[in-house]
Amino acid sequence: xxxxxxxxxxxxxxxxxxxxxxxxxxxxxxxxxxxxxxxxxxxxxxxxxxxxxxxxxxxxxxxxxxxxxxxxxxxxxxxxxxxxxxxxxxxxxxxxxxxxxxxxxxxxxxxxxxxxxxxxxxxxxxxxxxxxxxxxxxxxxxxxxxxxxxxxxxxxxxxxxxxxxxxxxxxxxxxxxxxxxxxxxxxxxxxxxxxxxxxxxxxxxxxxxxxxxxxxxxxxxxxxxxxxxxxxxxxxxxxxxxxxxxxxxxxxxxxxxxxxxxxxxxxxxxxxxxxxxxxxxxxxxxxxxxxxxxxxxxxxxxxxxxxxxxxxxxxxxxxxxxxxxxxxxx
Numbered sequence: 266x267x268x269x270x271x272x273x274x275x276x277x278x279x280x281x282x283x284x285x286x287x288x289x290x291x292x293x294x295x296x297x298x299x300x301x302x303x304x305x306x307x308x309x310x311x312x313x314x315x316x317x318x319x320x321x322x323x324x325x326x327x328x329x330x331x332x333x334x335x336x337x338x339x340x341x342x343x344x345x346x347x348x349x350x351x352x353x354x355x356x357x358x359x360x361x362x363x364x365x366x367x368x369x370x371x372x373x374x375x376x377x378x379x380x381x382x383x384x385x386x387x388x389x390x391x392x393x394x395x396x397x398x399x400x401x402x403x404x405x406x407x408x409x410x411x412x413x414x415x416x417x418x419x420x421x422x423x424x425x426x427x428x429x430x431x432x433x434x435x436x437x438x439x440x441x442x443x444x445x446x447x448x449x450x451x452x453x454x455x456x457x458x459x460x461x462x463x464x465x466x467x468x469x470x471x472x473x474x475x476x477x478x479x480x481x482x483x484x485x486x487x488x489x490x491x492x493x494x495x496x497x498x499x500x501x502x503x504x505x506x507x508x509x510x511x512x513x514x515x516x517x518x519x520x521x522x523x524x525x526x527x528x529x530x531x532x533x534x535x536x537x538x539x540x541x542x543x544x545x546x547x548x549x550x551x552x553x554x555x556x557x558x559x560x561x562x563x564x565x566x567x568x569x570x571x572x573x574x575x576x577x578x579x580x581x582x583x584x585x586x587x588x589x590x591x592x593x594x595x
Contacts, residue, residue: 300345335411372509389448398425484553
């Protein structure tokens with residue numbers, strides 16, 4: 266008996282979800298688009314939230330920025346839950362390899378005591394800055410509108426939590442557990458940290474989610490990460506014998522460079538929407554970048570001494586260039 270097998274092509278009745286097809290037509294879509302487009306709840310809210318009855322549960326009115334389509338604020342990294350977790354898992358594996366390398370060769374013990382203490386003085390209080398970044402991005406997610414904007418904000422919040430955990434682990438490798446308490450005391454009482462603490466605490470009560478996005482992700486992070494993990498750790502500590510610190514904080518500059526693509530894309534698309542948006546976001550950037558620069562000035566001096574002011578000016582110029590490229594008026 267002969268069996269004749271033939272291939273038959275079965276045409277699907279539709280290429281993607283109806284909510285995705287509403288935006289891009291009935292054609293195959295990426296997993297990112299399927300996880301993003303049309304996912305924002307827009308109707309059937311039974312009652313307004315009791316804690317904020319002036320708004321609906323999900324309401325575009327919580328920000329002064331106006332968008333015809335909030336799904337225009339897409340993430341160029343195309344992160345949704347699966348791709349984000351896979352990317353961070355790969356980075357976690359790399360960081361574990363770094364820890365094994367540093368610990369197996371005793372690189373921390375080979376650092377001069379003064380250099381190790383100096384690194385802890387600068388880096389340990391930053392655990393609290395990272396916690397503030399976590400809280401602020403949770404607020405952006407809860408008060409923002411549109412899955413394209415709020416979903417990566419939640420990923421960004423968890424990334425900040427990861428930064429805080431990496432700093433905690435670094436402190437425990439570098440010194441006794443008391444170094445964490447010393448960092449907390451410096452954050453609460455040392456005069457050099459109070460301007461930055463005030464900046465972080467002031468942003469915790471911002472109500473407009475896009476304004477908070479600019480204050481935290483563009484202005485503060487845009488200055489702090491290049492200053493601390495670029496100018497201080499990579500360009501100063503590593504050259505003084507602190508290569509171990511650079512290896513154990515390798516995630517931070519890598520993450521900042523990657524996440525800046527999302528931050529810049531949001532600012533660029535929102536500013537290009539209208540002249541009113543551009544003026545509003547440009548004003549927020551000018552105000553918060555100036556405040557963040559002033560708040561980081563004592564930290565730059567603590568980290569780099571007399572070279573701190575020049576280093577801070579350098580990262581401010583780089584951030585201004587990012588803002589101009591995003592279409593903001595400076």
